[in-house]
Amino acid sequence: MKIALVYSSVTGNTKDVIYILKGLLQFHKMEVTAVQVGDFPLAKLAKYDAIVIGTYTWGNGEIPHEMWPLYKAFETQDVKNIITGVVGTGDRFYPHFCGAVDEFRDMLFVHTVLAATLKIELTPQLQDLRQCQKFAESLMGKLLKSH
């Protein structure tokens, strides 16, 4: 089964989380690709069995501008059978911690089979590993149930 991890990351925090998740999902013998959102072919989301979105949060709890084409692709394609998850890093200093994760979560819940969400404070720490494992397990659980 094919899983894509599509992310955007400026200072590397979100990328770090994505690569932790990639390792955990590969452990389940899945075909896993991690790709920056700008390099991801948006036209055929449905060729993946599962898609994980990785996003930081910008402005005042907002989705970064480069993630909007992906957001809109989910809204406009037939993605109702795709298993999804959204993970993000943010900073609790801001009033809307990981707001972009909430935005994606609400949309994915409507249009896809949303399996898991995860918010991490800045760079992932050892104690975040358990949450990453749970995220990967939830995704795998839904994926195996659907096939």
Ligand SMILES: Cc1cc2nc3c(=O)[nH]c(=O)nc-3n(C[C@H](O)[C@H](O)[C@H](O)COP(=O)(O)O)c2cc1C
């Ligand atoms: C201008 C600016 C605005 C930000 N706004 C938010 C925000 O509203 N909520 C939040 O949780 N984090 C916010 N952040 C923090 C980033 O999302 C956080 O540093 C994130 O880990 C960066 O991810 P990256 O290393 O993958 O680029 C903001 C950071 C900057 C520089």
